[in-house]
Amino acid sequence: EIVLTQSPGTLSLSPGERATLSCRASQSVRDNKLAWYQQKPGQAPRLLIHGASSRAAGIPDRFSGSGSGTDFTLTISRLEPEDFAVYYCQQYASSYTFGQGTKLEIK
Amino acid sequence: QVQLVQSGAEVKEPGASVKVSCKASGYTFSSYYMHWVRQAPGQGLEWVGIINPSGDTTSYAQKLQGRVTMTRDTSTSTLYMELSSLRSEDTAVYYCARENYLGSGSYLYWGQGTLVTVSS
Numbered sequence: 735e736i737v738l739t740q741s742p743g744t745l746s747l748s749p750g751e752r753a754t755l756s757c758r759a760s761q762s763v764r765d766n767k768l769a770w771y772q773q774k775p776g777q778a779p780r781l782l783i784h785g786a787s788s789r790a791a792g793i794p795d796r797f798s799g800s801g802s803g804t805d806f807t808l809t810i811s812r813l814e815p816e817d818f819a820v821y822y823c824q825q826y827a828s829s830y831t832f833g834q835g836t837k838l839e840i841k
Numbered sequence: 842q843v844q845l846v847q848s849g850a851e852v853k854e855p856g857a858s859v860k861v862s863c864k865a866s867g868y869t870f871s872s873y874y875m876h877w878v879r880q881a882p883g884q885g886l887e888w889v890g891i892i893n894p895s896g897d898t899t900s901y902a903q904k905l906q907g908r909v910t911m912t913r914d915t916s917t918s919t920l921y922m923e924l925s926s927l928r929s930e931d932t933a934v935y936y937c938a939r940e941n942y943l944g945s946g947s948y949l950y951w952g953q954g955t956l957v958t959v960s961s
Contacts, residue, residue, distance in 0.1 A: 735903075767946055769947035769948075771886075771948075773886075778936055778951035778952065778953060778954055779886065779948070779951060780951075781941065781947055781948060781949050784945065784947040785947075790941065790947075790949060791949070822885065822886055824886075824947065826945075826946025826947060827946075829888070829900075830876070830891070830946065831888065832885055832886040832887065832888065833885070834885045835885045835886075
C-alpha cells in the first residue's frame with residue numbers, strides 16, 4: 735500500500751499570502767496519478783487537482799499542483815478567505831489511499 | 842447536472858448490518874466506475890471500495906474485506922454499499938463518489954454523505 739504523508743499538519747497564514755502544502759509518498763506514484771481535494775466543515779470534499787498538475791473544472795488558477803515520483807506540492811498563490819479549509823492528497827496509481835490532511839487556518 | 846443523492850442517517854447496534862444507497866442523475870450511470878469513501882468523526886478520508894460500470898467487478902479495502910458489499914442497479918441508477926458485523930469504529934460519514942472521467946481514479950462528483958452511527 736502506498737502511504738501518503740502530508741506536511742505540515744496545520745498551516746497558519748493570512749489572506750493574500752502564499753500557501754505551500756506537501757504530500758510525500760512511500761513509493762513512486764506511477765503516471766503522476768495524484769489528486770488534491772479541499773474539504774470544509776460539514777461538506778463533501780471538492781476535487782482541485784488531478785494528474786498531479788491539472789486543475790479540475792471550475793477551479794481558480796490560484797490553485798496549482800506540481801511534483802512527480804514521491805514528492806508533490808499544492809500551491810495556493812494568494813489566499814482568499816474561502817480557501818481556509820482542510821486539504822487532502824490522494825493517490826490512485828496503486829489502489830487508492832489518502833493523506834492524513836493539512837489544515838489551513840487563518841493566522 | 843450530475844447529482845448523487847444518498848439515503849439518510851442510520852443508527853445501528855454493534856453486530857448489525859447497514860445498507861446505504863446513492864441515486865445518480867444527470868449522466869449515463871452505466872458508463873462510470875463508482876467508489877465509496879468514509880470519514881470517521883474528526884478524522885481523514887478512507888477509501889472503502891470500487892465497483893465497475895457494469896457492476897460485475899468490485900474491489901474493497903483490505904481491512905473491510907468480507908464485511909462490505911457494493912452493488913449497483915442500472916434500472917434505477919442507484920448504487921448500494923452494505924456493511925455487516927458493524928463495530929463502533931465503523932461510525933463515520935459514508936460518501937459515494939463518481940470518477941472525474943472514465944478510469945481516472947479521482948473524484949469530481951460526491952454525494953452529500955450518510956452518517957452511520959454504531960452504538961448500543
